[in-house]
Structure formats: C-alpha cells, structure tokens
Amino acid sequence: MYDLLGGLSVIEASSFVASPTAGLYLAQMGAEVIRVDQIGGGPDFNRWPLAGNGRSLYWENLNRAKKSVAIDLGSAEGRELLQALVVATGQFVTNFPVEGFLSHERLAARRPDLVTVRVMGMADGGPALDYTVNSAVGYPDLTGPGPEPVNHVLPAWDLLTGSYAAFALLAAIRHRAATGQGQEVRVPLSDVAIGTVANLGSLAEVLVTGANRERLGNSVFGAFGRDFLTADGTRLMVMAITPRQWTGLVKVLGIADEVAAIEAARGVSFAKDEGLRFQHRDALFPLVEARLALRTYAELKPEFDAHGCCYGPYQTMLEAARDPVLVGDNPVFSESLAGGEANPSGLAYPAAGAFATIPQQDRRAPASAPILGAHTAEILSARLGLDSGAIGALIDRGVVHQHD
Template identity: 55%
Template sequence: MYKLLSDLSIIEVSSFVASPTIGLYCGQMGAEVIRVDHKVGGLDYDRYLLTSEGRSLSWENLNRGKKSVALDLQSGEGRELLVELARTTGQVVTNLPEKSFLSHTAMSEGRDDLVSVRIMGWHDGRQAMDFTVNAASGYPLMCGPEDWDPATAPPVNQVLPAWDFITGAYGAFALLAALRHRDTTGEGSEVRIPLGDVAIGTMANSGAMAEMLYRGGDRERLGNAIWGAFGRDFRSKDGVRFMVAALTPKQWSGLIEAFGVEQEIAALESELGVRFADGDTPRFANRHRLFELFQHAADGFDWTELSQRMAKAGTTFEKYRTMHEAANDPVLVANNPLFGPSPANPSGFEYPATRSFANMPEKPVGDPAPAPYLGQHSEEILAERLGLSSGSIAKLVDAGIVRLSDKE
C-alpha cells in the first residue's frame, strides 16, 4: 500500500463489485476507506464461494484494508448515523439508489462541498448488473466458433465481470477528479456513473460502434482469432495450447523466425501477391492460410523447444493455463512483487494477496492489509468521527442500532 492518499477518508456504502472496487483501489493508495454496512452484512457479505467458516472470499478480497462499521440501516437512527458520517467525512462512494435516505441532497445538507460518487445501473434508473449490460453491448454475440451459424448460434458470456471492474476503476478516477475540482474551487460534486454507460461507452471508445454503423451490419465471429490483426491459439506437437499475437513488425518477424517458416511465408506471399510485413491488413485478410501454415509448423515442435524459440525471437505469446494453474504459477504469483504475504484474513485461510497494481520503484510499498470483520471499527469510527462517548455507543449497541465485530 502506498501513502499517496493518506490524508483522504472515504465513506463507502457498497455491495457486490463495482462500488467496492473504488474503495479498494483508493485504499491501496493510502486512503482510509470506511465501509458502512447493514448490521447483518450487505447484500454481498455471504457471496459465493464461502469457506468452511462461512466467510466470503469475494468479500474478503474486495474489502482489503478497509474499516468496517455496522449499523441497523433499516432503522431511522441507524440511517441518521450514516448520513452524519457522510457529512462529517465529506467523501462518499455508494451504489444505493439516489432516491433513498442516502441521496446526495440528504448528505450534502449543510455540507455544500460534499463529493459523492454513485454507481447506477442504467442512466434512466433501470437496474443492471455486469452480465445484463454485457448482453446489451453485443459482445456475447461476437464470441464463439467461427463456423457457427449466425442465425442460430447462442451468445457466449464472459466469465470475468469486466464492466464491474472497469466501472470501479473509472469511479476511483472520477472521485479523485471531483476532489481535485473541490480543492481548486471549493465546490462539491455529485457524480453518477451508470454501469450500462460504461459498457456502451467503452464499446464506442474502442471504435466498435462506429465500425458497426459504417459496415451496416455485425462483425463475424472469429473464434479465438484477434480482430483486425494476426493472432490466435495454436497447439504444439505435445498438445500444449498457447496464444500468439503479432501486431508490430518485430512481433511478426520474430514469429516467422521462431516457427522457422521463412520459406513458406515467402511462397505464400508470392502466391497471393501480398507482403505480410506491410501490416495488419494483409495478415488479417489472409489469416486462414496463415493459421494453417503456422499450425503445421507448430506440429513439429514440442512446447519446451517452441517456447524457447519464441522467447529468443522476442515474440508475444503465452501458454493457456487453468485458473488453478495460474494461481499456483511461480512467475505469475509466487515471484511477482504484486503479491505480498497473506495477512490475517477473517476467513482464516492463508493465500497471497495483492498490493497496488501500480508499481512505484522509488516509494516503499507495504504488505497487503486484511479485510475487516463486519463491525470491527464501529466503536472507533463513531467516537472519532461523531464524537460519541463510549456510554452512548454502548447504548446504541444494546438497542441493536450499532453492531460490533462479528469475529466471534
């Protein structure tokens, strides 16, 4: 964890992926992130997969390094405490509906410089989640084998909730932009980020929307091939599947060298009347002939030899792994400075934990922090932020308005 945001405190009222990711990333840069949940846990507190102790590994990893306050958010008094925490702190991240007790208007009463970032479904207020906005984006109908019949082929969903994580990253950026604006002008901001707009907007930013409008129809399915360039999965002589990509002249020439296909490429260029070194267009347009040529060459190499040849030639490639293999890979995890030692996780399960994705060589980076127990910091935060006495807090605990740590 870096200390770049050590002077920043954020109230987070979140669930699932996108909104908690904002706090996670800010926390990894040193911010104090105070997650406030309903006293029995938010909607994601017991999200699958649970350990034998009943702890969610998803929750544990999305909430590393945060502090936890647990209130009865179904009661008026609990909600008032949360709103007061928001006002006192001045920065709030949430995915609760705007038309709720935690509206920007309610939080900013008496605090004109309050900054709130709210993750929404769609811009018009409809509910959404990653897999539904992905369905709307068109991407699942671009995935799948090339020979599937477009009229009858099913969609292919991606496993990673990518739109959630992109939204979380954009939310962290938008929060810091609003805080920068406040530093300059003294003005607060209400920032609303619809998950659906992130998906459709990203599709547009990539050029895919313009492409569909220009071509007047949909792009064909490509299987595992890369759109508009040379790249695909291949299989070595001993059955290892791997992915290669050649988007630059160096990558392309290195691939030819590694596979030992100089003469075959020259013959194919002569036959087709093209120069594959001229760029992506001739390579993509003739991809099927090239795929056949490279796969034939791969049939002559075991993976160990071919991978060594590709590495020596400076190509861009990677072997396919199962996720379990990736989690146990020494290069990806054990010897990667991204990962630190296992903190004292609430689950009791020890495993590598991530530091900040950003690497700052001149700055010390600490070890990953554990996720909190639900309600672990309720007493601390209510005393420090709202000035409540220990007696007042004890009364709130006895009344069921405040919950302390669920460690036991």
C-alpha cells in the same frame, strides 16, 4: 499498498463488485476507506465462493485494507448515523439509489462541498448487472462459434466501472480543491459498457457497415492471433501485432520462404501491417499451425523469448494460482498481512495488493479485510465525536454493532 492517498478518508456504502472495487483501489493507494454495512452484512456478505467457516472469499478480497462499521440501516437512527458520517467525512462512494436517505441533494444540504460518486446500473436509475449489460452491448454475439450467444464469466464492466468511479472521485476532489464546489458524479454500468464499445471503434464499425462482425472463434479481430497446439499438446495463444513480434515468429518457425511466397502471390507485405496478416489468415494460420505442431513447448519457449515473440500457454485457474511468474514470485502478492491480522476466513493464501509498481516507494504487504463491525466504535468516536457512553448506548439499543 502504497501511501499516495494518505490523509484522504472515504465513506463507502455499497455491495457486489463495482462500488466495492472503487473503494478497494482507493484503499490500496493509502486512503482510509470506511465501509458501512447493515448489521449482519449486506446482500453481498455471504456471496460465493465461501470458505469452510462460511466466510465469503469474494467479500474478503474485495474489502481488503478497509475499515468496517456496522449500523442498523433499517432504523431512522441508524440512517441518520450514516448520513452524519458522510457529512463529517466529505467523500462518499455508493451504489445506493439516487433518491432516498443517501441522495446527494439531501446530504449536500448539510455539506455543500460534499463529493459523491454513485455507481448505478442504468443511467435512468433502472437495475442492471454486469451480465445483463454485457448481453445488451453485443459482446456475447461475438464469442464462440455461434449461433447462440456465449457469456463470459469475467465481470469486466463491473471492474471498469469501479476503476472509473475511483478516478471520478479523485477528479471531483481536485475540482473541489480548485473551486470549493462539491458535486455528485454518477457512473452507470450501462454507460461504461456502451461507451467502451464506442471507444474501441466497434459502434462506428457496425453503424457504417450496417452489419455485425463475423464470429472468429479464438482468432483476434484485425491482427494475427489465434490458439495453436504444439507437438506435446500444449495449447498456446500466439499473437503478432508489432513488426518485431511478426518477424520473431517467422524466424523461430523457419517460415520466411513460405511467407514470402504468399506475399508474392497476393501482392502484399506482412512485415508492418497487422491488418493484412488478419486479412490473409486463411494462408498464414495453416502454415503456422503446421510448424507449431512439429515442436514441443519446451523447445519453443526459449526461442520465442529470445526473439520477442508474444505468446501465452492456456492454463486452468488452479495452474495460474500455482504459477511462479503470475503469483508465486510476483511482488503484487503476499501472505504476510499488514499488522499480522488474519483473514476473516481463517485461511492463508496469496493476497493481491496494489497492481501498480512504484519503484520510488516500498511496496507494503496487502492488508486483511476487516471483521464486520470491527471499527464501529473507533469511527463513531473519531468522525462524530461520540464518547464511549454514547457509543455503548447505541450498541445496547442495537443501532450499531461493534465486533469484539
């Protein structure tokens, strides 16, 4: 948690991963992010994994450091309250449909300088999820041995879209500060995905060659990289992209003479060209595989570190959670929640704060997620100027919910 965005308030009306991620990153940098949900929770409120008390650990961690307002969005009065909050605040992140009561056109008619960032599935407004977009852009066809496509479980396009949405909001705010103009920025999941494929050169590759890339299993395309087993059965991902990483690997494994013989026989030099190391992996992989199989991970690790080698052991997620470098001693994590507030799940575990490190600022502990509706009265009073009597009447009629 940092205070780079102190003074910025954002209304978030969203669900699932991409749009809440945008709000989370803004909150971690100090913005006041006010998440508005349906009374009782939106479609992602009870999403797995769940704690023993039924609370969603997924929701709990995607909504840290935010404030929560619960409104009956099925009622005309409730929808008007959300519209009024957006108009009064001036910054809005959502994945609600383009048309409807939260359309930018309708809201901007009441506040022309409004900045709206709308996360979408498809650019034409059609539905899409990370997994359907990923299947469409071709990555599952590059994963595994084949011939069947292999899905991965990381919602990469959701996370990239959320990050891009947070960036887009700040860019639009900067533009407004310079021109006075508000605007809507639409960020479709499908465009983030296929645009990323293009940015990595893969779109051009297949169009120029007229063919799909061959499947490589755990090998890395265009560089020296693959999984190998050590003598004690530890599986390592070993990479050698830079010249230093390659020379370090050759030195530690004591294979300089063998590598030189391959270079002489094939008329190449591997010292500075990662593409050549990939191209001649048929000779290099067996050599490295044989030498790694003779030594234990405990023997290799200090030598790898001393020579600047790039490697990583394969771990289960439970092993990663108990890893002192990744989690235990990592200042990104803390069980000391801001203000001493408990997690809604009632559980204690390492919570992630801002991923960035700012040496010039003190890193604050990650804040807890709110109880649904915990800030309803506070926000209606501060943003809309409603007094306690008016708020009480809304609560009594079931238009809003205030958690006690």
